[in-house]
Amino acid sequence: MEQNISEVLVLEEGQTPPPGTTMPPRQSRWDDTFSYIANPDRFCRDNLRKYGPIFNTGVFGGTTIFVGSARANQMVFNGDLQYTEIALPNTTMDMFGEYSLFQRPDLHRQRKSALRLGLTGRFLEGYIPYINQAIAHGLQNWNVPARIKLYPEVEKICFDLLTPLLLGVKLDDSDRQTFEGLSLSSKAELKALYKTYFDGFYGLWRWNSPLTAYGRGMKARTKLLEFMRAAIQHRKSAEEKINPTTDFLAMMLASQKENPNGVFSDALIENQCLLQLWASDYEISGLISSLIYQLGRYPEVLKKLRKEQVEIKSEQGNFRSFSVEQLKQMVFLEATIKETLRTLPPSSTAKRRLTKSVVLDGVLYAKGCSVMAEPRLAHIMAEHFPEPDRFVPERFLAPRNEGKMYEFIPFGGGVHACLGAQMAMVVTKIFAAHILHLFDWQLTQEATFVQFPLKKLKDDYEISLQKCESVT
Numbered sequence: 079m080e081q082n083i084s085e086v087l088v089l090e091e092g093q094t095p096p097p098g099t100t101m102p103p104r105q106s107r108w109d110d111t112f113s114y115i116a117n118p119d120r121f122c123r124d125n126l127r128k129y130g131p132i133f134n135t136g137v138f139g140g141t142t143i144f145v146g147s148a149r150a151n152q153m154v155f156n157g158d159l160q161y162t163e164i165a166l167p168n169t170t171m172d173m174f175g176e177y178s179l180f181q182r183p184d185l186h187r188q189r190k191s192a193l194r195l196g197l198t199g200r201f202l203e204g205y206i207p208y209i210n211q212a213i214a215h216g217l218q219n220w221n222v223p224a225r226i227k228l229y230p231e232v233e234k235i236c237f238d239l240l241t242p243l244l245l246g247v248k249l250d251d252s253d254r255q256t257f258e259g260l261s262l263s264s265k266a267e268l269k270a271l272y273k274t275y276f277d278g279f280y281g282l283w284r285w286n287s288p289l290t291a292y293g294r295g296m297k298a299r300t301k302l303l304e305f306m307r308a309a310i311q312h313r314k315s316a317e318e319k320i321n322p323t324t325d326f327l328a329m330m331l332a333s334q335k336e337n338p339n340g341v342f343s344d345a346l347i348e349n350q351c352l353l354q355l356w357a358s359d360y361e362i363s364g365l366i367s368s369l370i371y372q373l374g375r376y377p378e379v380l381k382k383l384r385k386e387q388v389e390i391k392s393e394q395g396n397f398r399s400f401s402v403e404q405l406k407q408m409v410f411l412e413a414t415i416k417e418t419l420r421t422l423p424p425s426s427t428a429k430r431r432l433t434k435s436v437v438l439d440g441v442l443y444a445k446g447c448s449v450m451a452e453p454r455l456a457h458i459m460a461e462h463f464p465e466p467d468r469f470v471p472e473r474f475l476a477p478r479n480e481g482k483m484y485e486f487i488p489f490g491g492g493v494h495a496c497l498g499a500q501m502a503m504v505v506t507k508i509f510a511a512h513i514l515h516l517f518d519w520q521l522t523q524e525a526t527f528v529q530f531p532l533k534k535l536k537d538d539y540e541i542s543l544q545k546c547e548s549v550t
């Protein structure tokens with residue numbers, strides 16, 4: 079959708095809005111935060127029906143204006159340094175640390191374009207053989223026939239895949255050298271620390287004590303940074319010439335060597351490794367398990383996906399490892415992943431606080447309020463996605479071509495759009511292609527989801543899994 083951001087009227091101090099400007103509807107309520115956290119889907123759906131795609135809430139304190147329409151989303155996503163600032167709780171910002179892309183808007187563009195190299199384009203394509211191998215290896219442990227706990231089993235594979243790729247650390251407990259000199263001694267220890275770190279992001283009190291999620295999270299963060307510091311030194315001393323395309327850490331270390339005064343200080347590198355793993359493991363695991371769940375609900379979509387795999391296989395003959403070319407041909411699979419992201423978006427976007435009042439399309443967004451672009455609104459608006467309650471991957475393909483910029487926002491948009499979106503799509507595609515060849519599965523019951531902070535299947539949700547006899 080083409081639209082001009084200059085249409086956003088930014089009001090200077092004391093300037094009055096044009097005549098006819100209105101306020102967003104709905105009064106904030108004291109229990110909005112509870113209602114939203116308990117069930118964000120229902121909160122968004124009910125209010126969209128009553129008030130339309132822009133309305134006031136009291137979610138997370140003060141007035142937070144929820145928006146879902148494409149034009150308002152674009153306004154929210156592009157206000158950095160002009161009329162918005164990131165407005166996450168202090169606890170979350172402490173957990174991110176000073177090197178997160180949500181801090182320092184003045185350095186954001188420079189840091190982001192330097193980091194992008196290691197997560198996109200030819201670097202990402204170079205990771206594909208490794209991603210295939212890690213998924214194939216992980217899926218060997220899915221013994222069939224069996225009932226498996228879907229999310230934890232997917233997450234195990236994603237963690238084993240993403241840690242070496244982003245932290246540049248091998249995860250082989252049986253090899254004594256793996257953790258030598260690294261301040262942690264096992265994969266389980268690393269994983270447990272990560273979990274504590276993750277939980278710390280959503281601690282409610284900024285009380286640095288072992289009694290609070292925040293305090294435990296901050297301690298885990300310190301330990302993880304120590305671990306990364308050692309891993310970086312280890313890598314620097316072990317490799318004379320670092321190949322930048324091996325993994326994300328190698329990309330940053332090679333760049334640092336080439337330009338010691340550039341973006342990549344040791345501190346930035348340590349922090350980015352942690353943050354990228356934080357940003358990816360749970361999100362990608364959530365997406366893959368939701369995709370498997372949706373395919374269990376819609377067998378006709380599964381059938382079409384298997385047909386697409388047969389056509390691809392017959393051209394290339396290899397279905398143990400999918401090439402870049404083969405992945406490009408999986409257009410229906412890509413559309414199905416997008417439809418999963420539309421119907422079960424893993425996360426909302428961050429809140430932004432308005433540092434100035436702005437007017438867009440006759441609506442005043444007042445200074446001091448917060449704004450939040452919500453995929454749970456944008457993705458169920460019939461103006462963006464006709465018949466939004468139907469699961470129809472074809473909507474993302476010609477001739478429908480739905481899912482336009484700022485209407486489809488699972489990865490946010492604008493200046494803070496997700497840095498790992500391409501990587502998430504590639505990992506999910508390869509994972510899906512493997513299981514389409516290896517397994518048949520049935521749902522055991524209707525799923526229940528954890529809704530907040532990320533939408534994901536509950537850990538105890540099981541599917542029943544068998545060997546796939548033939549991909550037809």
Ligand code: HEM
Pocket residue numbers: 179180190197354355357358359361362365424425426427428429487488489490491493494495496497498499501502
């Ligand atoms: C299904 C997977 C993923 C989903 C749904 C997702 C979602 C999002 C969303 C909604 C935002 C925007 C937040 C905002 O503007 O308020 C975001 C930003 C970000 N994501 Fe992701 N993400 C995923 C995977 C990843 C991966 C794999 C990485 C890195 C390896 C990553 C790294 C980042 C970073 C660094 C940002 C901040 C970008 C900036 O501030 O400029 N994400 N993500």
